[in-house]
Amino acid sequence: MKPFFTKKIDLNFEEAVEHVTGILKSHGFGIITEIDVKETLKKKIDVDFRPYKILGACNPSFAHKALQAEDKAGIMMPCNVIVQQHPDGTTEVSVINPEAAASGLNNEALNDFACEVTEQLRKVFKKI
Numbered sequence: 001m002k003p004f005f006t007k008k009i010d011l012n013f014e015e016a017v018e019h020v021t022g023i024l025k026s027h028g029f030g031i032i033t034e035i036d037v038k039e040t041l042k043k044k045i046d047v048d049f050r051p052y053k054i055l056g057a058c059n060p061s062f063a064h065k066a067l068q069a070e071d072k073a074g075i076m077m078p079c080n081v082i083v084q085q086h087p088d089g090t091t092e093v094s095v096i097n098p099e100a101a102a103s104g105l106n107n108e109a110l111n112d113f114a115c116e117v118t119e120q121l122r123k124v125f126k127k128i
Contacts, residue, residue, distance in 0.1 A: 003101065005125045006094040013051040013085040020083055020093055021055065023127045027120055029057040032078055051085040062117050069109040076101045079121065095125050 011019055021031055033056030041047045056078035066073035082094040098121065102114035 001100045001103065002097060004094045004096050005122070006092060007125075007128070008090050008092045009128060011091055013083065013091050016083050016091045016093060017053055017055070020081060020128055023124050024055070024057045024081065027124050028059045028061070029079070029120075029124070030059075031055050032058045050087060051083075053083050055081040055083065057081050059117075059120070062113075062120075065113055066110060066117075069113055070105055070107045072105055073102075073110055075105075079117070093125075093128050095121050095128075097121070 009016055009019075024031065033054075035054040035056075037052040037054065038049045041049045057080070058078040063073075063077055066077070076096075076098060079098060080096050083091065084094075085091050097118055098114040099111070099118040102110050105111075
C-alpha cells in the first residue's frame with residue numbers, strides 16, 4: 001500500500017495551492033498548518049529551495065473519531081498535502097494515504113476508520 005497519492009497538474013505553484021485548498025475545504029478539510037519550506041530553509045539555513053508547501057489538512061469530525069478509536073492517532077494528524085514545483089517548472093501534488101499511516105498503529109477500529117478518511121481524500125485527489 002502506497003503511503004501517498006501523487007500527480008502532476010497543469011497549474012502554476014500558487015494556483016495549485018489555491019486549487020488544492022479549495023477542494024479540501026469543499027470536502028470538509030480545513031488547512032490548520034501551512035509550512036512554506038522554501039521560506040523556512042532560506043530563513044533558517046540560508047539555502048535556496050524551490051517552491052514547496054506542506055498543507056496540514058484537518059477534518060474536525062474525522063480527527064475526533066480517530067482520537068476516540070486510538071489515543072496515538074494524533075501522530076498522523078493533520079493529513080499532510082504537499083504542493084511542490086519541480087526544477088523543470090512542473091507542479092506536483094501529493095496527499096497522504098491515512099490507511100497506510102494507520103496500519104502501523106495496529107488498531108482495528110482505527111484501521112476501519114482510516115479507510116473512510118482515505119476514501120474522502122481519494123475524492124479530493126480525483127478533483128485536483
